[in-house]
Amino acid sequence: MPEFTPRARNAAEFGALMGRMATARADAPPAPAYEPRPDDVIITPYGKCGTTMLQQMFHQLRTGGDMDFDDISRVVPWIETAPALGIDINAPQRANPRGFKSHLDYESLPRGARYVVALRDPGDAFVSMLRFMEGWFIEPGALTMEEFFEGWVTGGGPGGKGYWPHLLSWWAQRDNPDVLILTYRGLTADRAGHIRRLAEFAGIPADDALVDLVLERTSLAYMLEHKDRFDDAMMRARSESSLGLPPGADSAKVRVGGRHSGELPPALAERLDAIWAEQVAPVTGHASFAALEEELSRTRPPVQLPPIPA
Numbered sequence: 001m002p003e004f005t006p007r008a009r010n011a012a013e014f015g016a017l018m019g020r021m022a023t024a025r026a027d028a029p030p031a032p033a034y035e036p037r038p039d040d041v042i043i044t045p046y047g048k049c050g051t052t053m054l055q056q057m058f059h060q061l062r063t064g065g066d067m068d069f070d071d072i073s074r075v076v077p078w079i080e081t082a083p084a085l086g087i088d089i090n091a092p093q094r095a096n097p098r099g100f101k102s103h104l105d106y107e108s109l110p111r112g113a114r115y116v117v118a119l120r121d122p123g124d125a126f127v128s129m130l131r132f133m134e135g136w137f138i139e140p141g142a143l144t145m146e147e148f149f150e151g152w153v154t155g156g157g158p159g160g161k162g163y164w165p166h167l168l169s170w171w172a173q174r175d176n177p178d179v180l181i182l183t184y185r186g187l188t189a190d191r192a193g194h195i196r197r198l199a200e201f202a203g204i205p206a207d208d209a210l211v212d213l214v215l216e217r218t219s220l221a222y223m224l225e226h227k228d229r230f231d232d233a234m235m236r237a238r239s240e241s242s243l244g245l246p247p248g249a250d251s252a253k254v255r256v257g258g259r260h261s262g263e264l265p266p267a268l269a270e271r272l273d274a275i276w277a278e279q280v281a282p283v284t285g286h287a288s289f290a291a292l293e294e295e296l297s298r299t300r301p302p303v304q305l306p307p308i309p310a
Contacts, residue, residue, distance in 0.1 A: 005244040007139040011147045017137050017243060018151075024084065024242040031083035033110075035090050037098065040113035041202050043076070044102040046166045048128035050118035050184045052230050053218055055101055057195060058116075060214040061204045062095040067217070067226065071233040076101055078235075079109075085234050097202055105161055105169035106179075113178070116198065117170045119296075120184035121289045122163055122272050123264050126152050136236065137245070149268055153275065164279050171284055174296070183293050191215055 008014035036042075043054045055076040059066065069075045074087070075094055078101040082089040093099070102109060109115070120128075130148045134140045138148075155162030173179040180201045187194050195214045199206035206214075216222055223230055240247050264272075276288065286292040 003244075004246040007135075007142075007245065008137055009139050009142040011143060011151060014133075014138055014143065014148075015151060017245075020243055021137075021239060024238070025081065028084035029086075032088070032090055034079050034082075034100070036110050036112035038112060038114075039097040039203060040100065041097055041116060042079070042100045042102050042109060042113050043116045044104055044109065044170075045118040045120070045184075046125060046163050047103050048125050048132060049120035050182070050187050051101060051103070053187065053223075054116060054118060054182075054198070055099070056223065056230070057191075057198055057214055057218050058099045058202065060217050061195065061199050061202065061206060061210065062097065062099065064210060065213050065217065066094060067229070069229060072230055073101055073232070073234060078102065080104065081235060081238075084238060097204070099202075103166075105166045106173050107169055108161075114180070114201065115170075115173075115178060116180045116182070116201065118182045118184050118187055119167060119170070119289075119293070121293075122276070123269060124184070125163060126268075126272075127263050137239070145263075145265060145268060149271075153271070164275065168280065168283055171292075181296060183296055185293065186297065191218055 005017075006013075008017055041058060043051060043058060045051045045054070052072060055072045059072065059076050066075070073081075076099040077087050077089055078085075079089060080102060081087075089100070100113075106115070126149065127145070129152060130138075130143070130145060133148075134143075153162070155165075170179065170181060174181050180197070182194060182197075192211060192215050195211050195218070196206060198204075199211075239245055273288075280292075281287050284292055286295065
C-alpha cells in the first residue's frame with residue numbers, strides 16, 4: 001500500500017503542510033493574468049465568511065438553475081488557484097456575467113470589475129476555519145483552538161494578509177458603487193432579500209420564480225444533499241497529489257454554520273476583542289463587529305437579523 005503524509009497533529013506540522021501547499025501553487029506553470037471586464041463579478045469574502053453560498057447564489061441566478069458541475073469553483077473559478085489547477089481564468093463561462101471567487105483584499109485585486117464581499121464576526125470565522133481544516137489538513141481533534149489561533153490571527157490563511165487587513169480594506173470601499181458589502185448573518189437570515197440584492201448588483205433580471213428557485217438551491221438542506229459540488233474537489237485532489245495526503249479528505253464546505261461565540265475559550269475571545277480595539281475600532285469608529293454590522297444594516301436595505309446572544 002502507498003505511504004501517505006499524515007495530516008497535521010500539531011501547529012508546526014500544519015504550518016509545514018501549508019508551506020508545501022503554497023510552494024506547489026507557486027510552482028504551477030505560468031498562466032495569463034486575470035483580465036477583468038466591467039460586468040465581471042468577483043465574490044471575495046475572507047475564508048469561511050460565506051464565499052461558497054454566494055458562488056452558488058450567483059451561478060444559479062445567471063444560469064437559471066444549472067447544477068451540471070462537479071465543483072462550484074470550476075464554473076465560478078477561484079482566481080488565486082486557477083494557474084495551479086490548469087484553469088484558463090479568462091475563458092468564456094457558461095453564462096454572463098462572468099463570476100469569480102477570491103479571498104483577496106481590495107488592493108490585491110485588479111480594478112475594473114465588480115466585487116461582492118460578506119463580512120463575518122471574527123470569532124465565528126476563526127472557529128469555522130478550524131472545523132474546515134480538520135479532516136483535510138489537520139487530524140481531527142489534534143489541534144486545540146489555542147494552537148490554531150496563533151497562525152490564523154497573524155494572517156496564516158486565505159489571501160495571506162489576514163482577517164483584519166481584509167476587513168479594513170473592504171470597509172474603506174463601502175461607498176464604492178462597484179462594491180457590494182454584505183454580512184454573513186444578514187445573508188443567512190434573509191436569503192431571499194440578498195438574492196434580489198445580488199441579482200440587481202450583477203445586472204441579472206430575477207423574477208419571483210427565479211428567486212424562489214435560487215432560494216431553494218442555496219438552502220442548507222439542498223447544498224448538503226449536493227455537498228460533493230461544494231467540497232473543493234479540485235483543490236483537494238491537488239493537495240492529495242502534491243502533498244501525498246490520504247485520499248478522501250473531509251473538505252466539505254457546507255456545514256451547519258451560525259454563531260460559534262460559545263465555543264471560543266474566554267482568553268481567545270478577549271484577544272480578539274483586544275485586536276479589534278487596537279486595529280479596527282480606530283479606523284471604523286465601531287467598538288465591535290456587532291456595531292459595524294448594525295451600521296451596514298442601517299445604510300443598506302433593511303434586513304431583519306436575529307438577536308445576538310448575550
